Amino acid sequence: MAEGASEGLVLLDFWVSPFGQRCRIALAEKGVEYEYREENLRDKSPLLLKSNPVHKKIPVLIDHGKPVCESLNIVQYIDEKWPDRAPLLPADPYARAEARFWADLVEKKVCIPPPPPRMYESGTKLWKLKGEAQEEATKEFIEMLKLLEGELGDKKYFGGEMFGLVDIALIPFTAWFYSYEACAKLSTEKEVPKLVAWGKRCRERESVSKSLPDPLKVYEFVCFLKKVYGIE
Amino acid sequence: MAAAEGGEVKLIGSWPSPFVLRARVALNLKGVEYEYLQEKPGPKSELLLRSNPVYKKIPVLLHHCKPVCESMIIVEYVDVVWAAATRAILPADPYERALHRFWAAYIDGKLFPSVVAIAKDEPKMAKVEAVEQLHTGIKLMEEAFERLSKGKGFFGGDAIGYLDIALGCFLGWFKVCEEVTGLKFLDEEKSPLLVGWAERFCSDEAVKDVMPENERLEEYTKLCRAFAAD
Numbered sequence: 001m002a003e004g005a006s007e008g009l010v011l012l013d014f015w016v017s018p019f020g021q022r023c024r025i026a027l028a029e030k031g032v033e034y035e036y037r038e039e040n041l042r043d044k045s046p047l048l049l050k051s052n053p054v055h056k057k058i059p060v061l062i063d064h065g066k067p068v069c070e071s072l073n074i075v076q077y078i079d080e081k082w083p084d085r086a087p088l089l090p091a092d093p094y095a096r097a098e099a100r101f102w103a104d105l106v107e108k109k110v111c112i113p114p115p116p117p118r119m120y121e122s123g124t125k126l127w128k129l130k131g132e133a134q135e136e137a138t139k140e141f142i143e144m145l146k147l148l149e150g151e152l153g154d155k156k157y158f159g160g161e162m163f164g165l166v167d168i169a170l171i172p173f174t175a176w177f178y179s180y181e182a183c184a185k186l187s188t189e190k191e192v193p194k195l196v197a198w199g200k201r202c203r204e205r206e207s208v209s210k211s212l213p214d215p216l217k218v219y220e221f222v223c224f225l226k227k228v229y230g231i232e
Numbered sequence: 233m234a235a236a237e238g239g240e241v242k243l244i245g246s247w248p249s250p251f252v253l254r255a256r257v258a259l260n261l262k263g264v265e266y267e268y269l270q271e272k273p274g275p276k277s278e279l280l281l282r283s284n285p286v287y288k289k290i291p292v293l294l295h296h297c298k299p300v301c302e303s304m305i306i307v308e309y310v311d312v313v314w315a316a317a318t319r320a321i322l323p324a325d326p327y328e329r330a331l332h333r334f335w336a337a338y339i340d341g342k343l344f345p346s347v348v349a350i351a352k353d354e355p356k357m358a359k360v361e362a363v364e365q366l367h368t369g370i371k372l373m374e375e376a377f378e379r380l381s382k383g384k385g386f387f388g389g390d391a392i393g394y395l396d397i398a399l400g401c402f403l404g405w406f407k408v409c410e411e412v413t414g415l416k417f418l419d420e421e422k423s424p425l426l427v428g429w430a431e432r433f434c435s436d437e438a439v440k441d442v443m444p445e446n447e448r449l450e451e452y453t454k455l456c457r458a459f460a461a462d
Contacts, residue, residue: 054338054372063327066327068327068330068334069334070333070334070337073330073333073334073337074330076329076330076333077326077327077329077330080326080329081326093309093312093313094295094298094300094309096308096309096312097300097305097306097308097309100302100305100308101300101301101302101305104302104305105286147286
């Protein structure tokens with residue numbers, strides 16, 4: 001296998017990463033062929049370090065030697081590079097702005113200071129923390145999910161009939177719900193039933209079912225991380 | 233004037249905010265007539281809370297009374313809605329667009345928190361880290377400018393583009409940081425390209441009348457710190 005990636009499309013990724021999964025889903029929606037390369041995050045490849053020198057993180061999409069970094073940026077790039085099929089953003093400028101807003105919200109909640117309770121971090125707190133801190137984190141997490149559920153409403157997807165950017169931004173985190181529920185004693189089915197139903201609908205799409213890991217495997221990974229961090 | 237094409241346009245903002253400045257520069261570049269609604273100090277206006285219930289923050293663009301929030305999302309929206317008005321703000325090529333967006337996200341994620349920590353005169357450790365982060369960031373932006381400008385005057389080439397707006401609107405605040413720390417962040421020696429670019433950006437027609445004056449920003453910073461200390 002070539003060390004570099006000057007030909008075709010290469011995705012540098014890590015199997016459990018929800019950020020990487022966003023890119024896989026987008027590529028699958030567009031029916032685009034690419035080479036998937038699993039990175040060892042404890043021993044990052046020279047290619048990864050060269051392709052994303054600023055953040056040194058996956059995912060990175062390398063298109064004929066040119067790297068694109070940051071998952072939502074990659075998804076938009078994929079959408080704009082292959083505009084002739086499966087649009088991931090609506091045509092209407094206002095609807096596009098709305099989609100970008102909600103995708104950005106999934107990514108972060110602006111709050112300077114204290115540090116923003118990001119979706120991923122917010123969820124991570126659920127298994128990393130214990131006691132009161134975990135309860136607080138759980139409350140924050142549920143609030144965020146309810147906000148998103150409010151935006152979804154009774155629509156099929158966040159974009160209405162069209163599966164798109166916001167769905168792609170959020171769906172990978174649903175593979176972590178089982179782990180969060182096991183660690184933090186919460187029930188997403190009870191708290192956000194519409195969102196859970198949306199998750200099931202998304203997973204009926206081949207692009208999603210093929211890209212998302214088995215929630216049980218994610219839980220195994222979380223248990224492994226808990227051992228590494230010395231959390232009981 | 234381009235306003236007629238779009239219909240009624242309002243911008244809820246606050247003069248010190250670099251994020252509001254981004255929206256204003258984008259609207260000015262497109263020649264859009266808009267009503268500027270300056271938020272008063274104190275409790276947020278009913279209109280702002282209604283228009284941005286999630287973050288309750290400025291800027292908010294109101295177009296036909298429909299709100300658009302988040303500064304760079306507003307910039308992209310303005311670029312598309314008034315596409316016919318003047319040249320595009322975002323480049324046409326998908327890869328170039330990805331680069332502009334990547335660096336804009338970097339500015340918001342890494343440079344902005346550093347600027348805030350320095351301007352607010354955070355405790356020593358945080359400030360030392362922030363200063364280092366800002367130096368690193370500006371070095372990276374200098375390199376990015378060399379690659380993206382391709383020898384021309386702006387990140388966007390011949391004219392102000394997406395990344396020019398993202399970074400340029402922080403120039404006033406970089407100066408405040410220099411005042412607070414006594415250090416140089418944008419200097420002739422380490423970031424000569426950005427120094428030249430900064431002058432071009434600040435003197436551009438779309439920027440010069442809306443960029444807040446330094447003295448005013450410094451006064452404002454002092455006030456904020458005095459208020460925080462009480």
